[in-house]
Amino acid sequence: MAQQVDVLRAVQDERYAAQLTPEQWSELSQSPQWQEFVTESPELAAPLIAKYGNQLPGNGGNGGAPAKAAAATFTTIGKRVPRVHGLGIVTGLGRYVQNMRVPGMLFMKTLRSPHPHAKVVKVDTSQAEKLPGVVAILHRGNLPKEYKDYRLGSGPPNRYLFNEEIYEVGAPIAAVAAESDHIADEAIHLIDVQYEVLPAVLDFLEGIKPSTPKQWDNKLDGTILNIEKPLVRGDPDGGMAKAQIVVEVVATRSTEQHMPLETSIAICWWDNDRVTMHYTTQYAHGARNGLAQALGLPQNKVRIIQNGYMGSGYGFRTGVDLQEIHAAILAKLTGRPVRAMATRSEDFIARGHRPQNRNEMKLGVNRDGTIVAGQFKVISNVGAQRGSAASGAWFQMQLGYKIPNLRLEGVDVFTNSFKSGALRCVGHPNGAMAMETLMDKAAYAINMDPLEFRLKSINLDGNPDTKLPFSNPGIVTCMNEAAKAIDWKAKFHAPKAKEVRPGVFHGIGLANVFCSHGGGSSNATGIVIVTSDGNVQVNSGSNEIGDGQRTQMVMIAAETLGIPLARMSITPHIDTDLHPDSGMSAGSVQTNTGGWGTYEAAMDAKRQLLEWGAKKFMDDAKKATPPQTITVKPEELDVVDGNVVFKSDPNKKLTVAQVVQSTTGQIIGRGVHQQPATWQRTAFGTHAAEVEVDTNLGTVKVLKYVAAHDVGRAINPLALEQQIEGGTIMGLGAALNEELLIDKATGVPLNDNILDYKALSIQDVPRKIDIILVEHPREYGVYGAHGIGEPPITPPGATIANAVFNAIGVRVDALPITREKVLAALKAA
């Protein structure tokens, strides 16, 4: 097999990128890892696309002027429409992969390494093979040779299907296929593995030390993977020296987990030379392309079905991982269907999570509230694989506020622990956490209201370094609306100034989000079929992962076609054999990826309806008694409420069914949309919270929460509110409770289960989250809309940290803000 391309290395290493061949660029462009990167981190991919764009499929930024010719009224857009497949979701009876049973299927379980760094000396499966019901065991020793060189992700270190040298707890050692789940589980306990244990780096701050042993031929210190080229603006040192006041914050974020309701699961089987897989993915076509690369098959021999009923994604399953590849190989070897379902622990430790971060932040300000200089350094723990996380946090530091003198630094550090990846965004929650706590501290330091301080320095001019203007204008509206909803002016007070009950203090805080998500990506495609009875099949490749995409697609189709929503139909699932590739459900892009594709397809179908309608009006006139010859041009017609009508006289009409029946069969509209890359796409929002902090128990209770977001245009306000509420709750979990811990001595995870990893329960979230939809429709968005999936998870960390400071007068800038940290901060104060 040809040398595979390291996607992230191409991004991080200029010399590496420069020597890639056209074939390798082509391979890179088809890799789900690349597609995830450009979708989740468009601002980081932009320089590479600018340089090598002629070798890569177009992608990326987009934007536009205020939406012109916005319809005065909509028939469907803006209505609160419940999910089209909601019944299957709320009853649990929808076809989730977990609900599926395939005759003759085997169950796969994976034996995983208990050591963070070791060499696998020997794998003895003889005892496991004797267990009745065990059908096949796959491991490094018997992996068919055609798969031996396949690697997943970017090295160093390389990650093969089964490594000889393993770099993390949870690395796969063997996969067992058996007649039942329990037999497979018992079998993995009967496999005897000899390890040669090697020294591990578990703490990323250890990893950056020169004295730390190298684990590969590393030109950088210890286990540093990448030192980002600093971004410098003006004179950061001179500026800082001139500032009247310098404030510093070290803000940290712990490892966070996705915790989807449905753990990762695949069921797959072979039919001759084709493999079919039902899989919980955010991107059916990406999973197809990834599996095709792993198995050495052309893309059209791999069929992925994304069931649509899926216990969410949150960023960690945009492509295939080792579990799915092992399952496909075991299905081939056994000739039987194989079901591979991750345990909760496996989803926690063997797949990505949001990286752990340390942000060293320094801001120079003058007493009048002017920001003079900023020096920000982000150190990211990307886990046991090359990752790009530190510079992903820069966005808000770079763009949020007017900072004339600026230095941004970033270091990505490898550790022998969980791999990092996207989690409802990657780095922006970290960047916002660091920047917005720093802004708060600076405001208090100069005795200025934190809201006023932000408004004074807010950057409305676009990206000052690339000069790209912002796609959205809504940040000031978001700030003012959020402040109004939380009653900021009346409720803001000096730190620790409001004791509401003995030992319990009231606090209020806010934070902004600047995030590069919510524009569209390439692969914006769609198909719309108008059937001969006048109904509509919307055939979109927009993956439903619980975010309401399929509902949004039929709404866009109905609005665009002029046919009532009730006549639309869409499958919950995506089948790569039947649906067009419309990008991944990640990067908050689907509103403008699937949405634009569906819009263009509906426009195409409508054009055909008008053409056939004009023809039928003319034909009908000829058949009338007496026959008449009239001329009807398509542009004289419109589709209104399911009828093709004359614009001049809506009473002269044909039903859509009549028009379609006059054709040879049905009308098929197809759409492909190119996203222009002329704007700095930006999602804006402001969150505000009121909390009570119990200084005896360290409890932080969120009393009221407000989330204001610029959504461009609210296509489905109900779904938007659900997305914002969900993202906020996840963000509050990270702010208050969530942290994936490892034992510092052994590297073994301590709380890789949902009992000890304490995501919030429904009783722990504020009773009401006030959601404000700020609408500034822009031309780049379908109907002026901007995506919303990720931005709401970003501000809660800083919002809560700032409110806690306001309550108790001491800062806790290390998420999660647990009671032990609150109590310790109070003691230290």
Added chain:
Amino acid sequence: MKAFELYDAATVQDAVSMLSKFGPAAKVVAGGSDLVAGVMKDWIHGKGMPYPEKLIDVTTIPEMVGIKLASDSATIGAATTLSAIAESPQMQKGWRVLTDSLFSVASPEIRNLGTLGGNINQRPRCWFFRGEKFSCYKKGGDFCFAVTGDNRYNAIIGGELCYIVHPSDAATALLALNASATIAGTGGTRTVQFDNYFTGPREDVLRENILKPDEVMVNVTIPRLAPNTKTAWTKLKFRQVYDFALVSVAVVATQENGVWKDGRVVLGGVAPVPYRAKVVEQALAGKNIKENAKAAAAAIKTVARPMSANAYKVDVATALIEKTLLDAIA
């Protein structure tokens, strides 16, 4: 999970004789929320903790299910579900501290399956004990990983050798209520006060109570409260649903005009056994509860020996004892 055999016991004697016949690899099961869905699913085993091969279901024993009320006490079958007890109007009226403690357990689904005996006799939640990769004292190993590791939730009182905290909310409330357990074994039936039911690591690190391998907890008897007795329950959790106690406090206080005459203050989540805070009780004896709650609560600090990362639990326990005392007399 490994395959196992399941036996339905028809009578207590039946269960006891099966336990005796099968030996240490046999375990009593009721709701199974800890034994099956926890210990066995996660392969928690070791030299001193054989993986169960045979389970003996006691929910099929009629005598072990249900609540019997007498003039001076209530007797609850050990296989009665937590929901049945918590939702019983008589139990709520007579022993609110118990029903409050049961409502604070896990989630409604688990309370519908979990039983009183199961809750009292469940295994600890220490993440080193629960981690398959850690061979700790409690599983027959030779190390306590909490001593050098992340011990933020471990014991602040009474730990030695092993630093688990007792996980049962019911046990904490029952000790405060001065309840007793009826235990059946091959040698016959015996009644044990909860004062003497729980065992610390020094006595036997492999278990948390006096139940021998061939013994079954049959029922629990709770005396009625003395006149002028006030009670309160507090359980502090990291989240409100589906969580164990970081610290819990059960107060049963017999008072006269606000003055402590008799009673118990029992803490969960702080020690390897439900911990009766006698220092607090002594500090209250003969004194006005309201006026002395703060000082009495602070007495817990004199017996606490926190580890490297759990000193905050001492502060939390202190605050929580005061709060629960004040709640009781409010």
